[in-house]
Amino acid sequence: MILARQPRLEIPEHTHTFFEVLYILSGVSAQSVNGNPETFVEGDFCILPPSARHMQTSFPEGMAVKIMIRPSAFTDICTGLLKGQDVLSRFLLDSIYNENCEQYLVFHTGQNPEIREQVLDMFQEMFSIDVYTDRIVTGMLMTLLTKLSRNWQADVESVPLRNVDHEILTYLEENYSTVSLEQLAGHLHYTVPYCSRYVKKLFGCTFSQLLNQIRFQKADLFLKNSSLTVNQISKMLGYENPENFMRAFKKIHKMTPSQYRELYHKEAEKGRLL
Numbered sequence: 001m002i003l004a005r006q007p008r009l010e011i012p013e014h015t016h017t018f019f020e021v022l023y024i025l026s027g028v029s030a031q032s033v034n035g036n037p038e039t040f041v042e043g044d045f046c047i048l049p050p051s052a053r054h055m056q057t058s059f060p061e062g063m064a065v066k067i068m069i070r071p072s073a074f075t076d077i078c079t080g081l082l083k084g085q086d087v088l089s090r091f092l093l094d095s096i097y098n099e100n101c102e103q104y105l106v107f108h109t110g111q112n113p114e115i116r117e118q119v120l121d122m123f124q125e126m127f128s129i130d131v132y133t134d135r136i137v138t139g140m141l142m143t144l145l146t147k148l149s150r151n152w153q154a155d156v157e158s159v160p161l162r163n164v165d166h167e168i169l170t171y172l173e174e175n176y177s178t179v180s181l182e183q184l185a186g187h188l189h190y191t192v193p194y195c196s197r198y199v200k201k202l203f204g205c206t207f208s209q210l211l212n213q214i215r216f217q218k219a220d221l222f223l224k225n226s227s228l229t230v231n232q233i234s235k236m237l238g239y240e241n242p243e244n245f246m247r248a249f250k251k252i253h254k255m256t257p258s259q260y261r262e263l264y265h266k267e268a269e270k271g272r273l274l
Contacts, residue, residue, distance in 0.1 A: 006064035027062020045107040049095035177238040
């Protein structure tokens with residue numbers, strides 16, 4: 001995660017591989033998000049997914065803080081934010097697994113002093129660089145986003161909201177070790193062929209590819225944050241043969257699960273991971 005001051009210059013249209021949160025401290029920022037003109041004012045929180053096309057056309061005499069967050073921060077550490085039924089949880093879940101997601105959120109907090117102080121405290125903490133900085137800022141970010149969900153549900157804009165995407169992802173998240181296309185189709189009351197086409201249309205990949213994304217993000221989480229053996233993890237993910245899991249994992253990460261775990265812990269000790 002990185003915090004930075006938003007420049008006042010015009011910024012041409014671009015995308016990122018991370019989430020971008022823009023908080024307006026003062027002034028008025030004219031933007032375009034996925035072709036939609038937007039005007040953000042003091043106190044606005046705009047949360048953009050990695051796939052969003054956006055540009056800044058005008059920001060005279062203004063000041064803003066930009067927070068850049070890797071998607072893995074939510075799947076590795078801030079997993080609680082993905083389990084809720086509020087607008088923010090649905091947005092994060094859809095954005096992580098749907099690379100074509102065009103939804104973005106805008107929380108209108110006005111001149112709320114508590115939110116402003118929290119953002120500035122996060123910004124200040126980024127300059128206290130030591131082995132604790134990342135963990136402290138991550139905790140502050142999770143608290144901030146949770147407070148936005150709790151206190152500003154009535155003042156959030158979602159463009160657009162896709163409930164079926166969330167229902168599919170939630171079902172797969174809860175049943176990733178055993179779920180089949182037939183079971184998902186039954187849950188949605190669809191025929192199997194229609195469900196298969198619908199998943200491909202929504203997420204740009206097959207049911208199997210989407211399920212594998214979820215399973216391997218779970219594998220990443222278990223390897224980094226548990227003492228479970230590789231065999232135990234493979235069974236939890238639905239692999240009857242651990243060798244199949246290890247082979248598939250190595251194909252993606254170019255190393256075995258054990259090597260991946262060892263490398264993560266070595267780097268974590270140096271304070272270089274979020």
